[in-house]
Amino acid sequence: MSVTRRGALPDTSAPGTAYDVTVVGAGVVGCAIARELARRSLRVALVEASGDIGEGSSKANTAILHTGFDAVPGSLEARLVREGGRMLAAYARETGIPVEPVGALLVAWDEEQLAALPRLAAKAARNGHHGTRFVDAAGLRALEPHLGPGALGALAVPDESVVCPWTTPLAYATQAVQSGVDLHLDCPVEKVRPGGPAAPHRLITRRGVLRTRFLVNACGLYADAFDALVGRYDFTVTPRRGQLLVFDKFARGLVRHILLPVPGALGKGVLIAPTVYGNVMLGPTAEDLDDKTATGSTAEGLDALRAQGRRILPALLDEEVTAVYAGLRAATGAEDYRIAAHPELRYVTVGGIRSTGLTASLALGRHTVELLADTGLELGPERPLAPVSMPNLGEAFPRPYRDAARIARDPAYGEIVCHCERVTRGEIRDALASTVPPATLDGLRRRTRARAGRCQGFSCGATVRALFEERAR
Amino acid sequence: MTGGGVVERAVDVLVVGAGPAGLAAAARLAAAGAGRVEVLERERTAGGVPRHCARGGFGAFTGPGYARRAVRAAVRAGAVVRTGVGATGWAGPLTLEVTAPTGLERITARAVVLATGARERSRSARLVPGSRPAGVFSTGELQQSVELFGLRRERIGRRAVVVGSEPVARHAVRTLRRAGVTVAAVVSERPRGARLPVPVLRGARVLELVGRGRLSGVLVRGADGRTGLLRCDTVVFTGDWIPDHELARTGGVPLDRATRGPAVDPAFRTCVPGVFAVGNLLRGVEPAVVAAAEGRAVADAVLARLAGAPWPGPGVPVTAGGAVRWVSPHRLTGPAPTLLLRPSGRLLRPVLTVEQDGRVLHEARLPGRVDAHRSVRPPTGWTADVDPAGGPVVIRLDKP
Numbered sequence: 001m002s003v004t005r006r007g008a009l010p011d012t013s014a015p016g017t018a019y020d021v022t023v024v025g026a027g028v029v030g031c032a033i034a035r036e037l038a039r040r041s042l043r044v045a046l047v048e049a050s051g052d053i054g055e056g057s058s059k060a061n062t063a064i065l066h067t068g069f070d071a072v073p074g075s076l077e078a079r080l081v082r083e084g085g086r087m088l089a090a091y092a093r094e095t096g097i098p099v100e101p102v103g104a105l106l107v108a109w110d111e112e113q114l115a116a117l118p119r120l121a122a123k124a125a126r127n128g129h130h131g132t133r134f135v136d137a138a139g140l141r142a143l144e145p146h147l148g149p150g151a152l153g154a155l156a157v158p159d160e161s162v163v164c165p166w167t168t169p170l171a172y173a174t175q176a177v178q179s180g181v182d183l184h185l186d187c188p189v190e191k192v193r194p195g196g197p198a199a200p201h202r203l204i205t206r207r208g209v210l211r212t213r214f215l216v217n218a219c220g221l222y223a224d225a226f227d228a229l230v231g232r233y234d235f236t237v238t239p240r241r242g243q244l245l246v247f248d249k250f251a252r253g254l255v256r257h258i259l260l261p262v263p264g265a266l267g268k269g270v271l272i273a274p275t276v277y278g279n280v281m282l283g284p285t286a287e288d289l290d291d292k293t294a295t296g297s298t299a300e301g302l303d304a305l306r307a308q309g310r311r312i313l314p315a316l317l318d319e320e321v322t323a324v325y326a327g328l329r330a331a332t333g334a335e336d337y338r339i340a341a342h343p344e345l346r347y348v349t350v351g352g353i354r355s356t357g358l359t360a361s362l363a364l365g366r367h368t369v370e371l372l373a374d375t376g377l378e379l380g381p382e383r384p385l386a387p388v389s390m391p392n393l394g395e396a397f398p399r400p401y402r403d404a405a406r407i408a409r410d411p412a413y414g415e416i417v418c419h420c421e422r423v424t425r426g427e428i429r430d431a432l433a434s435t436v437p438p439a440t441l442d443g444l445r446r447r448t449r450a451r452a453g454r455c456q457g458f459s460c461g462a463t464v465r466a467l468f469e470e471r472a473r
Numbered sequence: 474m475t476g477g478g479v480v481e482r483a484v485d486v487l488v489v490g491a492g493p494a495g496l497a498a499a500a501r502l503a504a505a506g507a508g509r510v511e512v513l514e515r516e517r518t519a520g521g522v523p524r525h526c527a528r529g530g531f532g533a534f535t536g537p538g539y540a541r542r543a544v545r546a547a548v549r550a551g552a553v554v555r556t557g558v559g560a561t562g563w564a565g566p567l568t569l570e571v572t573a574p575t576g577l578e579r580i581t582a583r584a585v586v587l588a589t590g591a592r593e594r595s596r597s598a599r600l601v602p603g604s605r606p607a608g609v610f611s612t613g614e615l616q617q618s619v620e621l622f623g624l625r626r627e628r629i630g631r632r633a634v635v636v637g638s639e640p641v642a643r644h645a646v647r648t649l650r651r652a653g654v655t656v657a658a659v660v661s662e663r664p665r666g667a668r669l670p671v672p673v674l675r676g677a678r679v680l681e682l683v684g685r686g687r688l689s690g691v692l693v694r695g696a697d698g699r700t701g702l703l704r705c706d707t708v709v710f711t712g713d714w715i716p717d718h719e720l721a722r723t724g725g726v727p728l729d730r731a732t733r734g735p736a737v738d739p740a741f742r743t744c745v746p747g748v749f750a751v752g753n754l755l756r757g758v759e760p761a762v763v764a765a766a767e768g769r770a771v772a773d774a775v776l777a778r779l780a781g782a783p784w785p786g787p788g789v790p791v792t793a794g795g796a797v798r799w800v801s802p803h804r805l806t807g808p809a810p811t812l813l814l815r816p817s818g819r820l821l822r823p824v825l826t827v828e829q830d831g832r833v834l835h836e837a838r839l840p841g842r843v844d845a846h847r848s849v850r851p852p853t854g855w856t857a858d859v860d861p862a863g864g865p866v867v868i869r870l871d872k873p
Binding site: 246250293295296297298299301302320321322323324325401402404405407408411412414415416419420422440441442454455456457458459461462463465466469 | 478479515557559561572573574575576577592593594595596597598600602603604605607610611613614617618621622624628680681682685715717719722
């Protein structure tokens with residue numbers, strides 16, 4: 001069990017010391033696959049180019065735990081989202097990942113959208129969701145009193161939830177590492193020398209050579225580029241940017257459900273959703289780009305979001321914005337995941353994992369391990385994973401600053417450092433000493449919410465930085 | 474709150490926030506025999522923002538000296554100043570929920586004085602687009618980093634751009650230079666302003682932040698409409714203050730739309746009986762001495778409340794018109810000893826008009842120039858003539 005960020009990789013040149021499986025890419029999908037592999041007596045490496053887990057698409061998604069009601073029926077994505085959603089809901093209960101089952105409303109703003117609702121209900125039924133129901137304009141008004149004028153009705157999807165997108169991959173990675181997986185961060189793979197029938201693959205990384213018998217591509221936006229390293233050219237990833245606005249916690253009272261747009265000819269439109277942290281999110285935009293690093297927001301994007309938000313929930317625009325961010329999803333031109341096993345290469349590509357990847361992650365992990373077995377990997381007997389319990393960042397669940405017994409045992413939980421988000425010195429200390437510690441202040445924010453609140457560090461920034469640097473030194 | 478062990482306590486006056494306003498209120502109240510006066514400060518050290526303003530402009534003192542003196546005055550008068558204690562919510566109309574390393578408390582007071590101050594709007598709140606690199610500060614974070622934690626150029630950055638046109642922009646420039654950081658430019662949206670020891674781009678606007686990992690520049694549109702990239706690894710967003718009104722709002726205290734602070738009457742009473750609000754919580758930044766004066770001024774009304782005086786009704790609302798951005802107090806329940814108003818821009822010898830229901834209560838030409846970064850204190854003799862049963866009082870500034 002180890003996490004490395006610098007120095008040479010462990011020596012895998014002697015016979016029998018190669019990793020059995022190496023998963024490249026420590027996003028939510030790669031972490032889930034590594035965790036699933038950790039159930040077996042295998043030597044597993046999880047290799048990541050950046051300095052932290054979940055640094056790519058995973059950290060900037062819409063944080064919805066989908067039911068998969070609107071997936072393409074019969075697709076792999078539909079199945080894995082359905083299964084993964086149930087698995088993640090159960091896993092969240094077990095590990096303390098915050099989930100709020102708020103339900104969703106597909107709001108129709110014109111006759112055309114209204115007419116589309118029965119078709120969407122039928123599609124949901126084909127995906128196994130029979131719980132949807134139609135809500136008329138008056139019923140909708142009662143459910144969402146702050147909705148803007150003109151909403152004609154909605155399709156209610158009761159089981160859609162919001163989840164913490166940061167704790168989820170962290171829980172997987174923590175559990176994988178504690179169960180024996182080696183996590184190598186800051187370790188970009190530059191070349192792959194595929195091995196022969198008896199020889200392991202050699203990954204040429206910036207930190208040395210890593211040998212592995214089996215290989216998994218979980219590179220997200222870069223899945224096509226990694227495929228190319230092993231000589232596969234099956235699809236191209238087009239980054240699709242989604243810009244999002246996060247509104248102050250004072251906005252939380254304005255919305256009770258995930259307000260989804262009705263997909264139509266003019267694109268998918270934006271949604272408004274509560275977050276588990278007690279904020280409200282507006283977005284995403286959908287812009288097809290060719291730069292896989294273009295995670296910036298734009299004035300046009302923010303203006304467009306605000307215009308749409310004003311129509312859906314006018315009072316939202318009166319509240320302060322606490323964060324603006326953009327994420328890139330991996331579009332491949334297909335309405336399904338691009339998962340492929342290549343037995344001759346002892347290689348599995350888990351590509352084209354779009355925004356549903358968070359929901360599907362656990363099912364993706366299981367599915368990938370099955371494919372590896374089909375590819376010739378001997379899994380061996382199952383063993384239990386190390387139990388993990390994640391710190392709660394959810395506003396609807398008990399937080400340390402309100403826990404008298406906990407503060408009595410350890411006064412550091414009574415010392416609030418980040419006042420907007422009520423993050424205590426004890427939680428920051430714990431995150432810095434955790435199994436997969438943060439490499440940056442942003443990583444610390446994703447583990448604790450410190451500096452993520454309305455003041456964005458005006459009050460606490462200097463103190464949080466000092467605590468972080470004290471530990472880093 | 475979960476678990477047992479929540480201590481229930483009672484005090485006479487609970488002051489939230491140990492900055493200039495809160496400390497001045499506590500000192501005056503304790504000295505006047507208000508009983509147990511307790512000040513809660515969430516920071517480890519009392520004194521508020523002046524603690525990290527290492528400059529003059531606080532009477533005869535620097536910020537830290539001013540802060541220490543204010544703490545000493547409150548303590549010497551008999552107020553209890555508790556630090557590292559966070560007020561996190563309300564358990565009743567005059568009962569606050571409190572978290573401290575010593576445990577959880579519910580403190581019930583006979584009067585609550587909110588003095589929670591203000592903060593600068595963040596880059597996100599200003600909707601400045603671009604990437605999300607490291608190297609983005611507010612003046613508050615910068616000053617704390619430099620003055621309280623001793624950060625220098627190596628750990629802040631080498632070359633900074635300061636955004637803003639309020640006096641605090643100058644303080645940010647000074648702090649950066651003290652820390653050894655080169656200030657490439659100040660980007661100010663206003664066409665005019667005070668001279669600074671660094672290049673100032675007036676009438677200019679930040680369009681976008683650029684940089685992966687670390688900031689590499691800010692894209693700026695100048696007054697001439699041309700766009701250019703200012704190379705820098707640090708940017709400080711200054712000013713654009715918003716009251717830290719979380720506690721006020723969660724306590725159901727109505728806010729004034731223009732200031733985003735609690736709507737108060739001339740005695741700093743909010744619309745919630747027993748709850749007062751003073752200082753920069755009311756409207757964003759005024760100098761510390763102004764906030765402290767409000768803290769002292771609230772004492773009479775708090776003492777009257779403790780003695781059983783009735784809480785006045787909502788009174789007559791005061792609203793801003795013409796080139797007035799905001800007015801404080803926001804409601805009149807009787808004659809106002811002082812009035813504070815903030816112009817929305819620069820005007821030379823503007824005409825101040827006060828009207829109620831079409832009736833002119835006061836009209837006068839202000840001497841000299843008014844500007845957006847400084848409040849105006851007009852005469853208040855007319856407040857005695859306000860019809861308590863009438864409509865809103867509108868205060869305007871107009872070009873002569």
